[in-house]
Amino acid sequence: MGKFLGGPSAVLIAAGAPALGESVATAVERRPFPSPVTSAEVRAADATDHDPDVEAITRQSCAEALECLASADGVGCVVVDDALADESVPDCVASIVNEHPDLPVVVYAADGDEALASAATRAGAFAYLPQPADAVAVPDHGDLLDTVGEALTVHDRRHRAAVQSDMLDAMLADLEVPLYVKDDKARHLKMADVHGAPDPTDSIGKTDWELYSWDDESKVEALGDDRLVIDEGESIREREERHGPPEAARWLKTTKVPWRDGDEVRGLIGITQDVSDEKRTIRDLRAQNRRLDDFASFVARDLRNPLHVAMAYHEFAREGREGAAETVADALERMEEQVENMSELAASGGTAPAPVGGVEFHSFLQVAWDEVATARATLEIEMPPATRLYTNRLQLKPLFESLFENSVEHAGPDVTVRVGFTGDGFYVEDDGPGIPEAEREAVLEDGYTFTPTGAGTGLAIVSEIAETHGWDFRIRERGDERAADGDAAPETGERATGDDSGTAEPGDSGGVRFEFGNVLLVADPVSVGETGPPRPLTTGTDVGDALNTGESSHDAATGRWTLRAAGDNLIGQTNEFHFRWAAIRGPCRIEARLDAFDSPADWSKAGVMIRDTATEHATFGYVGVAGNGRTEVLWRGEAGDPTRRQLLESGERSFEWFALERTGDRVTAFLSTDGEDWYAVDQRSVALGESVCVGLAACSIMIGAYCEAVFEDVTAAELVEE
Structure with missing residues (x-):
């Protein structure tokens, strides 16, 4: 690195005639060369604007010259004569230039041979100069040393640019700082090799529009920012941007500044950091x-x-x-x-772990009701007795006690309260006076009360607990749910509703209905269990427009399946992942144990899936593990709907076994710690055709990065229903 700060300090002379070599070396060491350092900042910092002493090094063959260059750091120019014994001049020039591309080579020939000059230039020579007559006796070799002085300056510029480029490459490759450089057309020229970012090599020449799978609005905004910096020369500092749906949003903090060459803007330099974890923590x-x-x-x-x-x-x-x-x-x-x-x-x-198997909903509701109900109040539960809710009992108690107390206080001591199913959760309704539509948001605020003596905290607590669980919570008038949900009377045990889905009789009015959606709720928790012969997972494909191609393989000797997957996400409208599956008709089951999961991000995914088709917008059910170790269930019940997600609070328990069962349009998600005892954790209606895709799914969610999931004990098969 001494040459970077002090400039080149030596000239290597490869002369087959020793006398010529000594003559040129003496002239070099007598010549007061001006400083070749091309960096004004370096000259000022190290006071290198004086005339430096330049050392001359002589060798008699090209091989010796190359050996010297391998160890001599300060050489800034090579002089080659045409009397070398081991190689021709063009071959020697080519050898030096190939190994040291930033080093100028000056050919000093005994006679002016145009063919030699042309061959040396084609080989990469910096200059070709004919020797004067009786060159050994020439005291100063003036023309040669003038050219050598120019070559030293050229070498300093080349070497400095190469070292700076190497330094930048090292910083981009090793520091994990998400920097990038774009040209005046907003195309990437350099990008840091950051875990989870696009591959730096694949990024060259691409704009953000071509490189990322953001939504169009985000891409337009990003390109607009680029044009503002490049065209107007304005800087953008620490702008926060959100990409993706609310359920899986990524927050980025971006700074972009103009990249200038004098007064001209050549492009931009930027840094974009993922601050999603920070945002989530706050x-x-x-x-x-x-x-x-x-x-x-x-x-x-x-x-x-x-x-x-x-x-x-x-x-x-x-x-x-x-x-x-x-x-x-x-x-x-x-x-x-x-x-x-x-x-x-x-x-x-507010996130205590749920008990294995969840909460028995019927008995729990009755206990909560007994705490607050009057003798004349009535509770009607429109759910199968086996219904289970996968959450912690302590989290449910204040919610239902607040709802029941609200009904008793505002509907009177003889109120009738009904609890039943919605399409993806449950409702609690009463036959009291209801809540005016204009006040339905206000009642959820802490301190709001209908009565002068009320504390005003009950429905605020309900809203807060629903938000903590990731439930959808809304308030309606009793009787208006038919148009909103379109629920039809289900078969016994179906997830949608009870016998009459809790809908009001014609002519009913008044009363309030509290609805909770996206709930981990199971009406029929018993697995069908019996399966037919296992089906091989014959098809491996990337669903959606994944930037990097995924792959899957099966080791017949061990029974292991390995999925190496990319893909942007499995949330909202985005479904990009790798899928290994078999086509099965009718009722079916897929189960597997996740043996190992190498994930690049907290929300990378690996699990089992039943999907209507292998297209991006198909309906599906999924259960598996995230990169942070949490268990996820994902659903798309109707074509075109956004994917819904729920996370299980499992405390210290670690589930490795995952299963899905499909019967009709009902899909049930199961978990197990040992592959023997299975627990149903969620159950929803999913619009599926007769034949479905049943298999293993994995998604990295980090652009340009892969996750690797290894599954064992994989079984996909038809269900044998009695």
Whole structure:
């Protein structure tokens, strides 16, 4: 690196005649060459604008010259005469230029041979000069040294550019800093080799429009920013951009500045960082703080009734009234239970793990109802008895108690409350006065109340718990759900609804209906179990317009399937992933154990899938694991719908076994820790044809990067229904 700061400091003379070599070397060392350093900044920093001492090195053959160049760092020019013993002049020039392309070679020939001059130039010589008569006796070799001085300056410029390019390449390759350079047409010239970014080589010459699979609006915005920087010379600093659907948005922070050559803008230099994790952390912290505040308010509210009972009956107990002490004790026990439950829930940040197998919905609803209902109030549960909800009981308790208390307080002591299925979740409705449409958003705000003595926290808690679970929550008037959902009466056990789907009879009006969608809910948790002969997964294909081609293979000796997959995502309208599948007609099951998963991103995916077709917009069900170890279920129930996602809070448990069963239009997702005991975690209606694609799916979600998933114990087969 001394040559980079001090410039070239030596001239190598390859002369077959030793006398000529010594003559030229003496002239070189006597000549006061001006500094060849072409960088004004380096000259100023190291005071190298003085005339440097230039060393002359002599060798008698081309081989010796090449050996010297391999170890001598300061050489800035090579002089070659035409008396070399081992190689011709053109061959020697070619050998030096091939190994040291930034090093000028000057040919100093004994006579002016035009053919030799032409051959040397074609070989890459910097200059061809004829020797004067009796060259050995010439004291200064003036024309030659003038050319050598020019060559030293040219070499400094070439060497400096090469070193700077190498430094930039090293920084782009090794520092994991997402830098890039674009030309005046916004085409990529250089790009950092960053994990998850496009391949730097494949990116050359492409604009963002050609390189990325963002939506068109995002691409237009990015190209507009490029043109602003290039055409107007304006900088864009730390602009935040969101790409993708809300369920799987990526946040990028971008800075772009003009790349100038004097007054001319040659392109731009930019840095784009993925700040999605930072955004999610901030969002989660804010949500957690809101939950903790709301939980504190809820605790105060929920403790009010048993506290009033305890205070009142304490006075009765002091008066000796029979049974009063037991009533006080019961109230205190209820308060203690509520404090413990809410403390546990608050400590978990609202995301405590769900029990294996979920919550028995019927019995849970009855317990929650008994806590708040009056003697004349009625609860109707329009769900099969085996229905299970995959979440934590502590998270459900405040939600249903708030909803039931809301109905009792506002609809009266003889209210009828009904709980039933929606298309992808459940509803709670009553026959009370309802909530005016204009107030349905306001009632979800903390502190809003219908009555002067109300605390105004109940429905805010409901909304917060629904948001924590990723549920869709909406308020409607009882009776208007028929037009909205289009639910039809299902067969017994179907996911859509109960016997009458909870719809109001003709003429019914009034009352309020709280709907919760995208819920991990199972009406029939029992696996059909029996399967026919396994089907081979014969087809491997990339679904969607994946930037990099995926592949899959099967090791017959071990039974292992390996998927090496790219793909942008499996969320919203985007379905880009690698799929290995078999075509199966009618009821079917796919199960597999994920043995290993090398993922480039937190939300890379690997799991099992049942899909209507292998096209990007087909309906499907999926269950598997994300790169961060969390279990995901993904659904597209109708063609053209966005993909919906739910995450399972599994605590310390790690599920390796995943399965899907299809019966009719119902698909059920199962998990297991050992491949023996299976637990249904979600069940939804998916519009499927008679024949479906059943198999393994993997997606990296990082542009230009691959994930690798290894599956064992894979079985895809028809279900044998009794």
